[in-house]
Amino acid sequence: MRMDLAGHAVPTWGYGTVPGPEIRLRAGDTLRVQLQNELTEDTTVHWHGLAPPNGMDGVPGITQDPVAPGEGFTYEFETPIPGSFMYHAHVGMQLDRGLYGPLIVEPRTEELAYDREYTLMLDDWRDGIDAHAAHTPTAEEPAETDADPGDDVSFGGRAYPLLLVNGRPPEDPAVLEARPGDRVRLRVMNIAADTGFRFAVAGHRLTVTHTDGMPVEPTTVDALRLGMGERYDVLVDAAPSGGVWQIGVQPEGRDGWGRALLRCTGSDATPPHRSRTGRPS
Template sequence: MNPSDPEVLAAEKKRGGGPVRRFRLTAAEARVDLGGRTLRTWAYGDDLPGKEVRVTAGDILDLTLANHLPVDTTLHSHGIRLRCDMDGVPDLTQAGIKPGAEFAYRFAVQHPGTYWLHSHSGMQLDRGLYAPLIVEDPKEPLTYDKEWVVVLDDWVDGVDGSTPDSVLTQLHHGKRPPMDMGTGGMSGHGGSAGHHAMARGPARAGSSGPSRVLRGSHSDLLSSMGGNVDFPYYLVNGRLPQAPTVFRAKPGDRIRLRIINAGADTAFRVALGGHEMTITHTDGYPVQPTTTDALLLGMAERYDVLVTAQDGVFPLVALAEGKKARALAVLRTAKSGALPEPSVQPDELQGRLVPARRLVPGDAVAYSDRKPDRQIRLRLTGNMKDFNWSFDHRPYSVEQRHPIRQDERVRLTIINATNMWHPIHLHGHTFAMTGLDAAGARKDTAIVLPHRKLVFDFYADNPGLWMLHCHNQYHSESGMMTTLGYHR
């Protein structure tokens, strides 16, 4: 099935149609202030992150992206179960949006939750092209006084001449990644085979910056190196630890935090000093309330938590796992009191941490014990020396397909045969993490540790062509992407 085939349109029609909510984003060169450090990058307007897009489940989202960049771009609504031709994957579900052109993304938004928007073209995600997408629940079961959207990021663009593209080239020892983009382009859309190279854009004139290759890193939580890139900065809501954002509340307020990891190469361990957190959702879907001191978020994962605000000034610390660095924001409920130091280390970072595989899905979203109709096994392959990340030793090609059929329950087993951890993301669906006893929490992105496996089930109820890829941007752009395709 192609991205706009009748089956795709029929599935979209079943999602219904409520009020149309219109938004407009402009991707353009911008100067952003990280809190005393102003840098040139690409962003959605002058804000970092981009301005929040907020709708209600049942709405029709009509979002126009205007491209004022010097290269092609697209927009992906991460985690949303949407019609395939609105998924924003260049050469697969749409042609890239040319410089000076615009594209209207229009689709029904069925499920509430915490999601986000980002470019899906080349290395653009690791610039400033991302924004929160919040889908409110018209029958919200949670009670809280305030809401705090927290976006985490690792940052390199524009620092001492560095760009994400130049860093990718460093990881490939001075060469462009040898990814096979195929020759046929995208079915029915006239896609061009070289889109990802074009969408990356050239490195800034004059310098490729200092070496950003991470060395000597290790994380016990991730059983491997923390990542591949030594970022100069780590941000919460676009701010450096030396000039953090401050969220104000009253003692006793019940606060819902919606935490999004928009980083390209960094897992964050997150804790709020002086508080315990109650996990209520992961990747937009409810779980049985679970108390924890800290969270671990791989790239593109989201967690919703509730906290009861204490009296004082408290650090929200996002430790760059395995990288000896951190991002910082502040919760203030007292009128006086100094801000925490950038190096603050709350005890909660070393406290309880509940991994996603141990979370129990909410009753309304739990999978039945139905057996899978189809099983697919894939291996993650590659190594740090050659930086040749792929599925089954096959770099990404737009022609590659792993067949599935409408209404199947599919079990996907991903075996990590590498020495690195990988956050794996499936487009257009949510899956249930599967253990020995029962189907677990519903997610769209999950970490698989080195020499371990990730097993999950999903229902093939959204026809089209859907990417499965590592959400380490440097791994995916080196070839660790593939496609699941619905067949009649």
């Protein structure tokens, strides 16, 4: 498929959209997903954070035979535990592309009170990006033969120059709408292959209610750190005065940033765009 990165159509592999369609069910429901492999190589789907029977867990060679090109597989299992989860391809580097999506299991009775909710999937990205700085020898980065073997590996996301929030680069951010004073539930998920993130909402505090799908003693913080695969559910009270606020995502240990916007009804202002180094442009 092609996806739009701020006006640039880039080729990638995805489940129709990036992220893929949200799967939402209730605790105790049966998840049933028909996979049809239209890729040129084997694939499987892994249900990140869920605990399905082994044969449905999508780890090729360990829990499931890979699904060959042109073949299909029906995933079917019960989802007894509520929480914020993810699904993604689990063959080779397929997860590095767009083959992922959110999976929400709602509790039978929701104990949290909030006015609206959004899911934010944080990703590091390279498909369609020409300048793979970390893979091109430069004066600063000598050719691989002279380099530390570690340079062959993208520690800290160096091979993923772009950061996406819900499949969108900072130049074209997702906009979360709320009314002033709304209590907003955010399900924040790190689906990146190689990047830890710091996450914050300008001018707002975050009350953490769940980590990795499990309820925790509510804790109010300024920012979160999410390792790869982690999910945090937070409550945010949109500013009573309204306005447009940056939802900022900063990679740990390197330059760059990603963002979405929290826009209160009646506010048209757009915060100034900032360059990928985080400095105003």
